[in-house]
Amino acid sequence: MATQEQRTSIVWDYAPAPESPDHVRLRDSYGLFIDGEFQEPVDGTRVPTINPATEEPVAEVAFAGAEDVRRAVQAARAAQAGWAALSGLERGKYLFRIARLMQERARELAIVESMDGGKPIRESRDVDVPLAAAHFFHYAGWTDKLSYAMGGRSVEPLGVAGQIVPWNFPLLMAAWKLAPALAAGNTAVLKPAETTPLTALLLAEILQEAELPPGVVQIVPGDGATGAALVREPDIDKVAFTGSTGVGKDIQSALAGRGIPLTLELGGKSANIVFEDAALDQAVEGIVNGIFFNQGHVCCAGSRLLIQESVADTVIGKLWERMGRLRVGDPLDKNTDVGAINSREQLDRIEALVASGEEEGAVRRTVACELPSRGFWFAPTLFTDVAPAHRIAAEEIFGPVVSVLTFRTQAEAIEKANSTPYGLAAGIWTDKGSKAFEVAAALQAGVIWQNTYNKFDPSAAFGGYKESGFGREGGLAGLRAYVRIAR
Amino acid sequence: MTDRLPIRKTYKLFIGGAFVRSESGRYDRIEGGSGAAAAAAVNIPRGSRKDVRDAVAAARKSSTDWAERTAYNRGQILYRFAEALESRRADIGAPADEVGEAVDVLVHYAGWTDKLQPVLGGINPVAAPYLSFSVPEPTGVVGLVAPDSPPLLGLVAELAPALAAGNTVVVVLSEKLPLSGLDLGEVLGIADVPAGVVNLLSGRRAELAPVLAGHHALNAIVDASADAALGAEIDKLAAESVTRVRHAAPTRSYSDATADPLSRLEALTELKTAWHPVGA
Numbered sequence: 001m002a003t004q005e006q007r008t009s010i011v012w013d014y015a016p017a018p019e020s021p022d023h024v025r026l027r028d029s030y031g032l033f034i035d036g037e038f039q040e041p042v043d044g045t046r047v048p049t050i051n052p053a054t055e056e057p058v059a060e061v062a063f064a065g066a067e068d069v070r071r072a073v074q075a076a077r078a079a080q081a082g083w084a085a086l087s088g089l090e091r092g093k094y095l096f097r098i099a100r101l102m103q104e105r106a107r108e109l110a111i112v113e114s115m116d117g118g119k120p121i122r123e124s125r126d127v128d129v130p131l132a133a134a135h136f137f138h139y140a141g142w143t144d145k146l147s148y149a150m151g152g153r154s155v156e157p158l159g160v161a162g163q164i165v166p167w168n169f170p171l172l173m174a175a176w177k178l179a180p181a182l183a184a185g186n187t188a189v190l191k192p193a194e195t196t197p198l199t200a201l202l203l204a205e206i207l208q209e210a211e212l213p214p215g216v217v218q219i220v221p222g223d224g225a226t227g228a229a230l231v232r233e234p235d236i237d238k239v240a241f242t243g244s245t246g247v248g249k250d251i252q253s254a255l256a257g258r259g260i261p262l263t264l265e266l267g268g269k270s271a272n273i274v275f276e277d278a279a280l281d282q283a284v285e286g287i288v289n290g291i292f293f294n295q296g297h298v299c300c301a302g303s304r305l306l307i308q309e310s311v312a313d314t315v316i317g318k319l320w321e322r323m324g325r326l327r328v329g330d331p332l333d334k335n336t337d338v339g340a341i342n343s344r345e346q347l348d349r350i351e352a353l354v355a356s357g358e359e360e361g362a363v364r365r366t367v368a369c370e371l372p373s374r375g376f377w378f379a380p381t382l383f384t385d386v387a388p389a390h391r392i393a394a395e396e397i398f399g400p401v402v403s404v405l406t407f408r409t410q411a412e413a414i415e416k417a418n419s420t421p422y423g424l425a426a427g428i429w430t431d432k433g434s435k436a437f438e439v440a441a442a443l444q445a446g447v448i449w450q451n452t453y454n455k456f457d458p459s460a461a462f463g464g465y466k467e468s469g470f471g472r473e474g475g476l477a478g479l480r481a482y483v484r485i486a487r
Numbered sequence: 488m489t490d491r492l493p494i495r496k497t498y499k500l501f502i503g504g505a506f507v508r509s510e511s512g513r514y515d516r517i518e519g520g521s522g523a524a525a526a527a528a529v530n531i532p533r534g535s536r537k538d539v540r541d542a543v544a545a546a547r548k549s550s551t552d553w554a555e556r557t558a559y560n561r562g563q564i565l566y567r568f569a570e571a572l573e574s575r576r577a578d579i580g581a582p583a584d585e586v587g588e589a590v591d592v593l594v595h596y597a598g599w600t601d602k603l604q605p606v607l608g609g610i611n612p613v614a615a616p617y618l619s620f621s622v623p624e625p626t627g628v629v630g631l632v633a634p635d636s637p638p639l640l641g642l643v644a645e646l647a648p649a650l651a652a653g654n655t656v657v658v659v660l661s662e663k664l665p666l667s668g669l670d671l672g673e674v675l676g677i678a679d680v681p682a683g684v685v686n687l688l689s690g691r692r693a694e695l696a697p698v699l700a701g702h703h704a705l706n707a708i709v710d711a712s713a714d715a716a717l718g719a720e721i722d723k724l725a726a727e728s729v730t731r732v733r734h735a736a737p738t739r740s741y742s743d744a745t746a747d748p749l750s751r752l753e754a755l756t757e758l759k760t761a762w763h764p765v766g767a
Contacts, residue, residue, distance in 0.1 A: 089591055089741075096566060134559060141562065141598020144745070148606050298735065434764040439619050441765060457599050459558070476605050 014059035014327070017334040019121045024111050026198070029060040032068055032221070033204035034415030035075040036214025043067040043156070046223070047198055052118035053331050053340040053375040061197045064220035066229040069189070072218035073233045076160040076187040079215025084157050084185035088144030095140035095182060097210040102133040102175075105206065109199055113171055114331040116198040118340030118376070119294050121332050125454075131456055132175035139179035142479055146184060149476035151299035155483035158236030158261060162230045164251075165200075166243045167342050168297040169397075173242050174200045176473045178217060179458075184482040189218040189311070191230055195343045197221035231255065238482065242299070245396075245422070247468050248351075259289065263471025264297065264462055267396040268424030270445065271417035272302030272453065275410075276310045279427035282451065284318045287402070290453035292326060292338055292426055294378055296400040297346070299468075300425035302453055303397060305404045306413055308350045312406045316384060319402075320365060321379045328369050338400055341376040350378050350487035357383050357392035362403070388416065396422070414442045423465025427453045465482065498531045500538060500689065501672030503545030504682020509690070511535035517667050519580060521592040530736035531627040531665055534690035539657070539698045542686035546628045546655040547704050549683030554625045554653045558601035563595035565650060571678040572671075579674070580666040581639040588741040589643040595745045596647035600645030603652060604750055611760065618763045626731060627706035630699040632659045632692065632721070634711040634737060644737055644744035645709050646685065646750045654707070657686045659696050665689040692717070698723040707731035707755050711738075731755070 005188045027044065029037035044383060048057035056438045064072065083091070102109065106129045113124040117474050137456035146155050161181045170192055181188045192200035202309040204219045206379030220226060224247070230238050231251050242265040255262055272290045290302025307315050331339035341347040358364050362383040371377040382400045385394050407413040417426055428436050442449040446464040456462065456474075463472035466483045493745035499506040513533040532538075551563070561728045569590050572579070601625050611619040629649045638661045647657045660668035672687045688695055696717060700708050702726035708730055710721050716732050725732045733754040738744045 089595065093594065096594065137559070137562065137566075138601060141602060143598075145598065145602060145748075146596055148602065148749070323757075434767055436765060438616075438766040459605065476602075 005168065007216040014335045016330070018330060019109050019111055019114075019332045019334060021115065021332065024108050026059050026112065030197070031062045032064050032072070033201065033217070034068070034072045035218070036208065036212075037197065038204070041065060041068050042071065049116055049195065051104065051115050052342055053193075055374050058115050059198060061201065061221050062227045063222040064191075069220060069226060069229040069233060072189045072220050073160060073162070073230075073235050075215040076175050076189050076218055077235055079213060080157070080159055080187040083182075083213060083216050085188055088146065091094055091185065092140045092143035094210055094212050095136050095143065095179060096134045098206060098212070099136035099140060101209050102129065102136065102203075102208045105202070106130065106133065107303070108184045109171060109202055111332065112202060113199050114339065117167060117170060117196045118331050120336040121334055121341040122336065123294055128169055128172045131458070132172045135172075135175040137177045139183040139479075142476070143183045146479065148453055149479045150483065150485065154486045155184065156486045158482055158484055159186060160235065161186045161188045161238040161240060161482065162233065162236045163188055163190045163192065163239075164227045164241045164243065165192055167196040168294060168299070170196040171199035171203065174203055176478075177240050177242075180473070180478045181238075181240075182483045184215065184352055184479055186449060187216050187481050189220060189230060189236075191227050192219065192221050194221075194223040211431065220275065228254070236260065239263075240471070248469060262480070263463075263473070264469035265473060266424075266467065266469040267469070268299050268301070268395055268422045268464065268468050269304055269394065269420050270300050270302050270422070270425040270442075271304045271306050272427035273306045273413050273417060273439065274308060274311065274315055275413075275428075275430040275435065276308040277414060277431050279451070280311060280315055280318060284315065284322050284431040285321055285461045286427060286429060286451070286453045288326070288381070289404040290321055292400050293454050295341055295378070297398055298454065300447060301398075301455065302425075302427050303402060304393060304417075306405060306416055307400050307406050309406045309408050312404075316382070316404060320382060323367050323382060326380050327368065328367070328377065329372060338380060341378050341399065344376055345384060345397065347376040347378060350397055350401065353392055353397045354381060354401060357386070357390060357403070360387075360390045360392075362386045362390055388419065394420065410439065414439060418444045421467040424468035425449065471487070489590050498529060498666070498669050498689070499640065500532050500534055500756070501669070501687040503548070503677065503686065504676070506590060506672065508532050509534050510541070516691070517665070529666070529716065531669065531689045534688040534695055536694075537700045538688055538690075539695055539702065540658040543628060543699070543702050543704050545683040545686055546657050549681055550627050550655045551657055553587070553681060553684050554627075558604070558669055561651065561744045562597050562600035563584045565593055565600065565647065567685060568680055569597060570676065571674045574640045575674055577587035578626045579639065579670045583638070585637050585640050589640045589703070591741050592640070592643050593647050593746045599651045599748060599752060604758070606749065607753065607756065607758070616765045616767060618765050619760060621752075621758050621760040622703040625654070626755050626757050627654060628704060629654040629656050629657055629755055630659070630702070630705050630708035632696045632699070632708070632710045632712045632717070633661050633668060634713060634735075635661045635663045636737075638664040639671065639741065639742075640744070641711060641738050642668050642671070644738040645711050645751070649709065649755050650684065650756070653753045654753045654755050656682045657699060657705075658688060659692060659699055660687060662690070662692045696721065697724055700730070701727060702734040704729040705730050709735055709754075711735040713737055
């Protein structure tokens, strides 16, 4: 059944327009950021972090061992009372400083994000970094207004937060975690992802430049073992995790019986639903953005495309034509739409799931484009004739692969969209507002985009239903996860 | 260099982003002058009815642009205003502590721009298949009769919430102590605050405030004069065009300015309710 079609001819060709990394000041080696200083690991290791587009090392980074994690938690504990004792206004001023410094160093942060993680510079420059700064700016403004976010109730910080962030939006997720925690008077130990620690370490430099009191934030890179040690530390008061549903379940289980507040932002298999009355060209742009943004390494990616049967052929035709124009390649090239896959491990996972799609009988179309000889790459891929029971319709691929299913009625669309253990996001494409709101109300998902997709804002809550996690990040709901209501 | 003759500052009104003399050509001579411009006495413009009208026109003209900016953008600009004021602490004709508190007030209200909607707005649980939501919007052009004491902090405490809520403002500065307010125009000029969003008038309060209050293009007026007779006159004039009036209690500190920020903000917003069918 599997077929490969040739790429539609590209009308325009572009000269390379690479962003120069000359401006970037990276050290050869980074320690653990504990108590305001970069420190040597005690029982950790030193590991090179790789550019997935070239497989070349970008820098060497210390990974924290269990003892390092303990020291980080102790530093956070020691700093917490003093941080919480500052007035909201003064805490806010530190967060405003951090936001401003991130804006000042935006170009550098964007380049490093693309070098370390493989995402197109256009996205790190226009999405990740500005949104990360905006998160600090937004929560800076909450520090002296916490009771307004809590319906007039007075609040206290929880204490020391252990925070684990994923590799798909490294700096942005660090901002999502740190900004509300700090705003509410908590201190934090943040563990960046194994494959993408660099922008968090640049953020540590920014925290130094902002003269944030030592101990308020610790940044301890590491792999799964480091994260496991962090959530098992006895002296933490809060855990926040963004990552896979599998690890999320492990963390929830590890915390069982300890009474520690937890927020989980996990995986998804989000439905992007196209009705026959949608503006189809606009919908196609939204589908492309929904699944190929950040190589599909997005927890809320619109990876299940549900198209109403009457327009399915038209939409698939337009989508395939549009996919042929996506530019895959050098993440630092400003023309690039789809960059490198974040790691060898993730590429293997994508390839295995795609192979299962072919084996189970779905029809595969992969854009035939030239891929660089080194690095980790996967060309944009579309599956049709997908049955709901196929693995590619049920499991999170976390890559540039979209599975198309069709439906006849609105009720069937809702039924199919909801028949998943996940519930992170959904897209609705229709020109009829009343239908969009009716469908939105019926979908079991934490974020619904109508005639758009992948929109994020510091003022808008984000988070999932069901096995996509619990708790919200962003807006005043994001603060709730980091405060205790005072009695 | 010690015997160098200093350059004195010519105090001007601030209207539509430009520093202008009063169209009337009148001036008042008052004590003081600040920073490098220090002098025994300086001349300040004595604004006229026509200056008030020009200022309201400038505020009206910039109103749509300011209101339509994102809350995030307005927050960034207010924060930039705070940065600019902090960096010019020494140049403002007010005690350093008062300037510092004014900066903090600006920082506080910079944080309100994108908090107003979640705090004041919401979805209405109407008993019918409709999505009904209410959101605060700026009222439009706000007049501000600034207090005499403390002149800078008292002015900023009323100006900051008006701007945070998305309004443009016409200020009648303190008649007794107008210099720090006129200095503030120079800060606004370098703070990314768009031209016309804040307009500053010096002159005789009894002459200017009633013209402002009675101006039909004004949507709201904040009376911080602490003058009961003037307040009553403002009430009466405002009634002609249903202008909203807030009589502000004196603000003597940062704490006063931020003790009940929502009242200051709410008074200068409208609440808009929108309905949309669900299903049908």
